[in-house]
Amino acid sequence: MYSPLVSAHAGKKLYEQKPALHLQKPASVALKDCELMKGLFKDYEVGDFFDEMFSAPGQVRPHYDLLYQRFQEMEVDEFERKCALAEKSYLNQGITFTVYSGDEGTERIFPFDLIPRIIPGKEWEHVERGLVQRLTALNMFLHDVYHDQRIVKEGLIPSEIVNSAKHFRPEFMGFDVPRNIYIHVCGTDLIRDRQGNYTVLEDNGRCPSGVSYVLENRQAMKRVFPKLFTKYAVRPVDRYAQDLLAALRYCAPGGNPDPTVVVLTPGIYNSAYFEHSFLARSMGIEIVTGNDLVVQNSRVYMKTTKGLKQVDVIYRRIDDDFLDPTVFRKDSVLGVPGLVEAYSKGYVALANSIGTGVADDKVTYYYVPKMIKFYLGEDPILPNVDTYLTSDDTERKYVLDNLEKLVVKAANESGGYGMLIGPHATKEQVEKFRAAIIADPRGYIAQPVINLSRSPSFCDGAIEGRHIDLRPYIISGEKTSIIPGGLTRVALRKGSLVVNSSQGGGSKDTWVLDGEEED
Amino acid sequence: MLSRVADSCYWLSRYIERAETSARILDVNMQLLLDLEDSSPEAIQRHWQPVLATLEDQELFTKTYDTITADAVMEFVTFDKKNPSSIVSCIGNARENARTVREQISSEMWEQLNRTYLYLRDGGGRHDFQDSPIDFYRRLVDILHGFQGTTDATMTHGEGWDFLQLGKYLERADSATRVLDIKYHILLPKGEQVGGHVDVTQWMAVLRSCSAMEAYFKINVGHVSGWQVAEFLVLHDEFPRSIRFCVDRVDGALHRISGCDRAHFSNEAERLSGMLKSNLGYTTIESVFQQGLHQFLDQTQARLNEISAAATKTYCYWMDESAQTQVQA
Incomplete structure (x- = not known):
């Protein structure tokens, strides 16, 4: 009588049959030569890089085996149809950013590559431990920097490095942030070197963005490759919003058990507005602009149809500089006059806290492994990329002599700006950076060029290797948690090492597998 | 909210x-x-x-x-x-x-x-x-x-939905006044009589542009006149595009938002909507035409605008004196 319901139950069988990957023990697919690579992979070149999917030409890493089999069945036009389907779904949902040219804006979607990046469970455990360790140390460092500066007094970090950091806020010396958490949300960028070791490229401890793409990419993959997805035991990422809300509620002033939490956005013209609104919706909280808030009696209120309502915690997606025109940039129209006073008096909590930028300064980055040792007495689980400080005389000389071999980064820029990639740069660009380094040695660091690992990506009708990185999102609240994986960003331009969306980058879904499969 | x-x-x-x-x-x-x-x-x-x-x-x-x-x-x-x-x-x-x-x-x-x-x-x-x-x-x-x-x-039928209803019915009432007023601006060609062929076609067009033709003919079987069309579009109780119907919904949305009983008012917007609602409730098409249909429609448009201004002032711009309301005609 109720046949649809019965068949829905019958469908559960499928779920029960879903093989856990470790039970299946897929044999590594050994192929005699590249000609055996079929379908979409037939022209694939592994190249002299760490390739996420192939350990050598024709040699598929076991955790990619099922994907390889599925893609072998597929023709280019089927794949292109799936790409178009995914794109259309992003466009219809308005998961777009606006590019302004002339008097009208064009909506673009962030390019999304349909070939997922797959991380075996054990590999992820290692990364996860390393990230928790790192963020714990960074939060301890921030507490220390804004209190006793023990790390400076004991000579591990020169005081001028801290004091000259662009985002150091000396006005908050001695200020206790709620629950002693400075960085509530951290986006730490990881890359894999030639051997496949996960290495930290940089930390983003101010307003890291991109997490909405992690969640939306997952939705898109489930729709486009439902069968493939269910064959893998992929760890879910859905709990991000709940974890974030829990962390935000945890830092409410006075331990208020039922705080009002809001997301503060610069507004709909901000390129990350979709994400701000997405997070507010997922958490079920209000999204506000500076104009919606008002400070009275050092309390922050939002203007509602029923009068003023006090706000306890603000997840702000506005940089320190724009938070409060009475304290920081006077020309800011995005902020709330009086907000900093309310914050300093402890009537409202901000996430992330003010002044965390001193920890994601690229010169401070150099010292993070030392911090981990200093505060935790542990060896860093995830290493840094070798880094030269141009403020050090010897290192600067080396850097200036080898500019065309190195990557130079401005200490306080993000989004792939203020960066020189020596081997790809013109003579003119090199000289520009040389002059800039000499003028401001504290303002730059240099690193050897690292050929980020490559992942098969669909570009211009064929699958080719493209460089990728990984940005996991680490939340610190009552405990530190990370949703499995994160945002895999991919440099879609051939040969490019720059994964930022502003410079031709796209993203992929990141599948962290459940279970203890063997690699 | x-x-x-x-x-x-x-x-x-x-x-x-x-x-x-x-x-x-x-x-x-x-x-x-x-x-x-x-x-x-x-x-x-x-x-x-x-x-x-x-x-x-x-x-x-x-x-x-x-x-x-x-x-x-x-x-x-x-x-x-x-x-x-x-x-x-x-x-x-x-x-x-x-x-x-x-x-x-x-x-x-x-x-x-x-x-x-x-x-x-x-x-x-x-x-x-x-x-x-x-x-x-x-x-x-x-x-x-x-x-x-x-x-x-x-969507949850809560406060946000009520504001959507408020906007929808205010705009719809305003549209009804405009559509009816079209007839005022159309001159009959020379030699055409009121109630003649062209006149009827024009009034039927007015009905059609409010999706009201079928509903109208259920009441006024086989007969189209300006008088009856106006009566239908201004005063019908149940047709969802008549001015009376829309104003009733506006008044209802406003009272749901404030929680005030519909027989009373708690702010200026409710007072104005309540007055317009009872005027429409107790008027007849005879008195509308006595005043002049165009004048009546003009006046109704102005009153709808007043309700809109009062509602946004009460709920949206109550803190800022320099209300930066969205520009609209």
Whole structure:
């Protein structure tokens, strides 16, 4: 009588049959030569890089085996149809950013590559431990920097490095942030070197963005490759919003058990507005602009149809500089006059806290492994990329002599700006950076060029290797948690090492597998 | 609910309704054009001029276009981005407002609105229009009805929904006054009698542009007169596009928002809506015509505007004296 319901139950069988990957023990697919690579992979070149999917030409890493089999069945036009389907779904949902040219804006979607990046469970455990360790140390460092500066007094970090950091806020010396958490949300960028070791490229401890793409990419993959997805035991990422809300509620002033939490956005013209609104919706909280808030009696209120309502915690997606025109940039129209006073008096909590930028300064980055040792007495689980400080005389000389071999980064820029990639740069660009380094040695660091690992990506009708990185999102609240994986960003331009969306980058879904499969 | 959010819900809804009204008016005028016996440029001009007058767009139109032709008016009212009340502009504005309140409205509403925007913007809209304007306008009205259905079926009927209703019914009442007023602007050709062939066709067009023809004929079997059409569109209790019906819904939404009993008022907007509601409840079509239909419609439009201003002042701009309300005609 109720046949649809019965068949829905019958469908559960499928779920029960879903093989856990470790039970299946897929044999590594050994192929005699590249000609055996079929379908979409037939022209694939592994190249002299760490390739996420192939350990050598024709040699598929076991955790990619099922994907390889599925893609072998597929023709280019089927794949292109799936790409178009995914794109259309992003466009219809308005998961777009606006590019302004002339008097009208064009909506673009962030390019999304349909070939997922797959991380075996054990590999992820290692990364996860390393990230928790790192963020714990960074939060301890921030507490220390804004209190006793023990790390400076004991000579591990020169005081001028801290004091000259662009985002150091000396006005908050001695200020206790709620629950002693400075960085509530951290986006730490990881890359894999030639051997496949996960290495930290940089930390983003101010307003890291991109997490909405992690969640939306997952939705898109489930729709486009439902069968493939269910064959893998992929760890879910859905709990991000709940974890974030829990962390935000945890830092409410006075331990208020039922705080009002809001997301503060610069507004709909901000390129990350979709994400701000997405997070507010997922958490079920209000999204506000500076104009919606008002400070009275050092309390922050939002203007509602029923009068003023006090706000306890603000997840702000506005940089320190724009938070409060009475304290920081006077020309800011995005902020709330009086907000900093309310914050300093402890009537409202901000996430992330003010002044965390001193920890994601690229010169401070150099010292993070030392911090981990200093505060935790542990060896860093995830290493840094070798880094030269141009403020050090010897290192600067080396850097200036080898500019065309190195990557130079401005200490306080993000989004792939203020960066020189020596081997790809013109003579003119090199000289520009040389002059800039000499003028401001504290303002730059240099690193050897690292050929980020490559992942098969669909570009211009064929699958080719493209460089990728990984940005996991680490939340610190009552405990530190990370949703499995994160945002895999991919440099879609051939040969490019720059994964930022502003410079031709796209993203992929990141599948962290459940279970203890063997690699 | 945040004041800004209430404001955006309100305007989102008004813009959707406004786009629908324009699509209906253009649809009906296109159909009437087919019945037009005289196809001289002057006749065409006489035929389209009232559309511009109704939408109060005449001045802007003459800045951009030299002569009134069917193509020019349709382009101007449908696709012209420089015209702030063109259908494309209205849908664009509705979508911008929706973008700021996505946490209030359902994803289904957002996606439907966004798809409509993309359809008009560079999707198949222009193509469909070129194929058949009448089909295009009907399709658009259909899509917008779909949006209303999605709204009712997927959004919590709480405060945000009430602001959407407020906007929708205020705009719809305003549209009804404008559509009825079209007749005022249309001159009967020389030799035509009131109640004659052309006059009846015109009144039927008015009914059609409010989707009211079938409902009307259920009451006034086989007979069309200006008097009866006006009575139907102004005073019918149950027809969802009559002014009386819409004002009742406006008043209801306002009282749900405040929680005040409908027999009383707790703010200026409720006082004004309550007064308009009881005026409409206790007036007759005789006294409307005694005052003059055009004057009555004009006055009603002004009172609707007062309700709108009072409501947004009460809920959205109560803190700022320099209220930066969204500009609208």
